[in-house]
Amino acid sequence: MTIQQAIQHAITQLRTISPTARLDAELLLAHILGWSRAKVVAERDHVLTPEQEMAFNALIERRANREPVAYLIGHREFFGLDLFVDRRVLIPRPETELLVELTLKEAQRFNHTPLIIADIGTGSGAIAIALAMHLPHALIYGVDISPDALAVAAINVTRYRLDDRIRLLEGDLCTPLPAPVDILVSNPPYTILTEIDEGVYRHEPHLALDGGSDGLDCYRRLIAAAPTYLKPNGAILLEIGSTQAASVVHLLRQALPMAETGIERDLAGHDRIVWARNRYVIH
Template identity: 40%
Template sequence: MNIKELLNRSDQFLAARGIESSRLDAEVLMADLLDMERINLYVKYDYPLKNVEIDNYRERIKKRAQRIPVAYITEKKEFMSLEFKVKEGVLIPRPDTENLVEAVIEYCRKEELQSPQIIDVGTGSGAIAVSLAHYLEDAKVVGVDLSTEAIKVARQNMDEHELSERMSILKSDLLKEFIKREITGIDIIVSNPPYISKSEMEKLPPEVKKEPKTALAAGEDGLAYYKKLIPQAEKVLKNGGKLFLEIGYQQAEAVKALFGSSWVEVEVKKDYSENDRIAAAQFKKE
């Protein structure tokens, strides 16, 4: 059996099981298995597959039919034009979150910050923290997470991108460890926290429900983590420091209302789809 024949069968198999991106998923899984760019599959349509390749590929297709996300099957995901290791138990980086990273980079360059100290709260795979350290070449970045599995993966990604000299990964429940150690004077805190409400959780696609609930769910109203993180940030940021948060597209006004009198320049930025996506504010001591 050649590549084209197996792709066509797999496409039909996935489509029949309700996978809307059946052809794309089939091609991505095949390209990853054969260690080639997806575009090259078209050039090698007639390539005869070995039995072991066919068997391994069919196992991948079976997993996808069970609604396991493609990134968990390939154990990798591209983010900010960088490749990240991911695995079950760790949130998969989303393209929408690139808007958050770009906003931080833009702010650092606009303000000409020298060696900015940045904390990424809820780092997961480390995608945000690694991307910031990669593109801000003098930044010092700490990624924090409460999940032992996430910390392990984030450290692997940090090492893979050779950033351990300017990066570290720390276990902490939000910013509690920094407060405990009386660490202050941080330039920027950035976070893509859980922000999905209880009612929204019930409506999520099957693939998303395969991801860790602790990285998605945020109580009845989806604001639980913002309510904790904003007051904590006040104890860690320097005077004039900045907080960047990813938010749900319907949460702008609710999140803005959580910033008290210690915050100025509270603003909401939109993503490429013109949805509210980022809430940013500057900390000013009274």
């Protein structure tokens, strides 16, 4: 069987479960062959060995069962980084790149060293690592309640040689932080489990997704803790579900009444990030 035939066959099997059936098939075949996706696309007449065909079919079967491509190939691109992922962590989403971008902008306000940032619910370490790569003067705490997730984050932190600037801490939200920080950033669990996509529900960790009956459980506790864990001129940036902006801004205004607050939209035009910037100044 040629690459072209194998891809065509896979598309037929994946069409009903994936809007990106061709891309999925190309990525899975690239993984099997140890090639780039570009090479797979270019060498359509290359003939697969029976072993390669079998391995490819096995992956297509798992993908047809809605297993995410990133788990099947063991990595995912995020903010220009190549991150190791497996079932222990949420797969980093493109929307979360906006949270990184806005946090990098916010970081420009600070000119002391080290700039201290906490990524609450770090998962694969995606946000913490992206920030550390662009902020050489920052010390970043990556907190997660899941030891399994922290084991994945540790692999990625080491892969990018950031062990000296990212400290991974196990515990509930801000409680493991040793002192208040300049910037709190978080993409907490914010979905209502009964409302999510079947593939996500079946394969990604519920601890990373479950925001309680209205999706806001983590925001309530995290924002209530912000006055304690944020420095007087610090900022908090949070990823949200597209319908949650007003509720989360309300929580921020209650907890940080002097703070400036704002809502930012993603490329699809959905509310995606809310932020608050403390305006207290110590004299």
